[in-house]
Amino acid sequence: SQQGEEDPQALSIQEGENATMNCSYKTSINNLQWYRQNSGRGLVHLILIRSNEREKHSGRLRVTLDTSKKSSSLLITASRAADTASYFCATAEGYRGSQGNLIFGKGTKLSVKP
């Protein structure tokens, strides 16, 4: 089965710096979504990128998708202490007639120091 895998597993940066997280997956996808999870809390949806899109922006977030390399990256610009969380990519196969259930990676734990 396909599997999203993020790297790095952990990332520690200073406030104001940019944070880049990568995700790789194994099979063809319908879309890829990024989620954030604060410690012990729920999953907050950040951004969805479709398989026919290459780049998407939302505020300080920029997501790229390279289907030939089966990889995606999430860039958070001008990071803040409040961005400290775990970030997950999730892929959906989405074959005909199905929404495509999300397959999550292990996540990148981001720590932003004030």
Add this chain to the structure above:
Amino acid sequence: EPEVTQTPSHQVTQMGQEVILRCVPISNHLYFYWYRQILGQKVEFLVSFYNNEISEKSEIFDDQFSVERPDGSNFTLKIRSTKLEDSAMYFCASSDWREGNPDTQYFGPGTRLTVL
């Protein structure tokens, strides 16, 4: 902004007991899901539900699990006879998916299930 809600936030139960986890999906959404996350591990898909029936389920979702939409707003996950390894955070999600138009899955805050 509409959101998925889940109750209770924390459930403690004895091994072998039945538990029901409750979710209220976003009101105009058509697809509903349960996922779980064992402490320190990945979020794992359990089951998806559409048009009052299960559309897909994972190998985790065995005969001990069942889902129901008892009315127009609630979506429940029942674990018939809990095991220690069922201890996890259980997330409900919903989406307004239309075929050919992938859509975001919105997650609830989760129910932490502890089986003693």
